[in-house]
Amino acid sequence: MISARELSKHFRGPGGKTVVAVSDLTMDVAPGSLTAFLGPNGAGKSTSLRMLTTLLEPTGGTATVCGHDIAREPAEVRARIGYIGQKNGAGQYQRVRDELLSQGALYGLGRAETRRRADELVEILGLTELVNQPTMKLSGGQRRRVDIALGLIPGPRLLFLDEPSTGLDPQSRAHLWQHILELRERYGMTLFLTTHYLDEADQFAERVMVVDQGRIIADDTAPRLKTSFAGDRITLTVDGDPGGAVAVVRRAAADSAAADPEPEVTPAGAGTRIVVGVNHGDRVLPALLRELDRVGHQVLTAELARPTLDDVFLNLTGRSLREENQTADGVPTPETTHVGAAR
Numbered sequence: 001m002i003s004a005r006e007l008s009k010h011f012r013g014p015g016g017k018t019v020v021a022v023s024d025l026t027m028d029v030a031p032g033s034l035t036a037f038l039g040p041n042g043a044g045k046s047t048s049l050r051m052l053t054t055l056l057e058p059t060g061g062t063a064t065v066c067g068h069d070i071a072r073e074p075a076e077v078r079a080r081i082g083y084i085g086q087k088n089g090a091g092q093y094q095r096v097r098d099e100l101l102s103q104g105a106l107y108g109l110g111r112a113e114t115r116r117r118a119d120e121l122v123e124i125l126g127l128t129e130l131v132n133q134p135t136m137k138l139s140g141g142q143r144r145r146v147d148i149a150l151g152l153i154p155g156p157r158l159l160f161l162d163e164p165s166t167g168l169d170p171q172s173r174a175h176l177w178q179h180i181l182e183l184r185e186r187y188g189m190t191l192f193l194t195t196h197y198l199d200e201a202d203q204f205a206e207r208v209m210v211v212d213q214g215r216i217i218a219d220d221t222a223p224r225l226k227t228s229f230a231g232d233r234i235t236l237t238v239d240g241d242p243g244g245a246v247a248v249v250r251r252a253a254a255d256s257a258a259a260d261p262e263p264e265v266t267p268a269g270a271g272t273r274i275v276v277g278v279n280h281g282d283r284v285l286p287a288l289l290r291e292l293d294r295v296g297h298q299v300l301t302a303e304l305a306r307p308t309l310d311d312v313f314l315n316l317t318g319r320s321l322r323e324e325n326q327t328a329d330g331v332p333t334p335e336t337t338h339v340g341a342a343r
């Protein structure tokens with residue numbers, strides 16, 4: 001559906017300096033998939049999307065989208081895709097329904113076909129009560145849904161969404177996602193979206209491409225990224241002399257092929273806290289507790305933390321994506337609440 005080879009984009013920045021917004025973007029995206037482009041502000045996500053949607057000419061490299069070359073056949077590409085940018089596309093004064101009908105006319109759809117499609121989208125996107133409202137009177141979440149309906153009027157096979165839920169409150173975000181997933185189910189569309197919300201990428205995308213400073217630095221399913229780039233973490237507090245317990249923990253971590261099996265040992269109240277990174281913590285922890293019990297160490301508390309996509313980003317870049325977003329937006333990203341969730 002998308003095939004990009006060494007796509008790059010350079011801009012002239014302040015003082016004539018070259019800004020490398022995207023560097024050597026190479027990827028293949030399968031039909032029907034939901035891919036998230038995850039990265040901090042300024043990572044190059046929007047620029048990549050704007051090149052793939054033919055809105056921006058690449059500095060180098062090639063790409064085909066829906067089987068057509070973005071540079072040589074932009075009209076063919078545009079006829080097959082939908083693109084929902086960061087800024088609201090919906091006008092201010094038109095009513096929602098008129099806006100949708102104008103969009104159909106713009107794409108050359110017949111009146112009957114446009115009406116059928118508008119009615120269907122209004123229903124799926126929960127806009128029925130709002131069709132006679134001018135878009136300027138809608139909330140942020142409602143406007144975003146109108147934007148999505150506008151993007152879907154021509155019936156694209158591939159939909160690009162640039163940060164669909166940025167700026168929405170958690171409830172509106174959840175609502176929007178419910179609609180996006182329903183649309184996908186109904187039309188079997190391929191979805192390619194950018195986000196800097198870790199939880200969205202983790203929960204909804206089948207494939208997560210982590211982008212930083214214009215490059216893809218990791219590309220896999222969220223569970224595999226977490227296993228490959230950030231292990232589980234076990235925290236125990238033990239009573240009495242911790243020497244023997246630390247040795248048992250070190251051995252268990254080494255047996256799990258942990259990248260760093262050396263435990264961190266710190267005093268914790270009357271006991272000692274032992275923290276270690278392991279692989280397959282769900283299996284290691286019970287065996288570890290049994291072994292500590294067998295050799296006579298009293299464990300006061302035990303905790304297993306599964307990694308988040310933020311841990312992945314931290315391990316890959318040495319920086320926290322959550323903190324980066326907080327600095328850039330002034331708004332903290334929501335907590336990652338779906339860590340290790342089964343899919």
Ligand SMILES: Nc1ncnc2c1ncn2[C@@H]1O[C@H](COP(=O)(O)OP(=O)(O)OP(=O)(O)O)[C@@H](O)[C@H]1O
Pocket residue numbers: 011012013019020021039040041042043044045046047048196
């Ligand atoms: N028209 C432009 N002229 C100069 N520099 C630009 C232009 N557009 C983007 N950039 C720069 O390119 C880099 C990538 O920007 P881009 O908007 O693609 O990032 P992003 O990952 O989408 O960020 P955000 O999450 O904030 O939307 C940034 O350093 C940005 O300042």
